[in-house]
Amino acid sequence: MSVSVRTFFTExxxxxxxxxxxxxxxxxxxDIHDGDQVEHWLVTMAGGHARGEQSDADADCVxxxxxVLIERIVNGEERMFPAFFRFAATIEKDFALIPAFEWLLPDTVGARHPRQLASGWKAAR
Structure with missing residues (x-):
């Protein structure tokens, strides 16, 4: 099931x-660009919890x-760091918050835990 950007941030x-x-x-x-439109979502992280709201307030990281890319990310079809490395998205200010935000994202579609992968190799021997 596809999750919309709005649903992801509000939930x-x-x-x-x-x-x-x-x-x-x-x-x-x-700052989510869709043609000439820009939608702003503010995520506040504190005490192990996060809250999302539509706002263009100043933030520690922008x-x-x-x-299209953020929709793929919130649906587990894409990861954030590779997007930054290929300059498909940009970061301003405090980069250190990105790894914590990645904890909130869904698992990548088709990903497996390393132990599952290793058990498959062991069985193949």
Whole structure:
């Protein structure tokens, strides 16, 4: 099932939400470009929990990204770091918050835990 960008951000603090290390705190703003339109989402992280809201307030970290790419990321079809490495998205200010935000993203589609992979190799011997 495809998750919309709005659903992803508004349900960050909903039931069953993922958590991240409690010592991380800060704000990230996503400037999502869709043609001539720009949508702003502010993610506040504190105490192991995150909350998303539509806002263009100042943030500790600003991520400028295309709508198609952020949709792929929130659906587990793409990871954030490779997008930065190929300059498909840009980061302004505090880069250190990105790894904590990745804890909130869904697992990559088709990904397996390394132990599952290793057990498959052992069985093949």
């Amino acid at each position: 960050l603090d909903g039931p069953g939400a993922r958590q991240f290390p409690p010592m991380v705190s800060g704000t990230l703003r996503f 991520i400028v990204i295309d709508r």
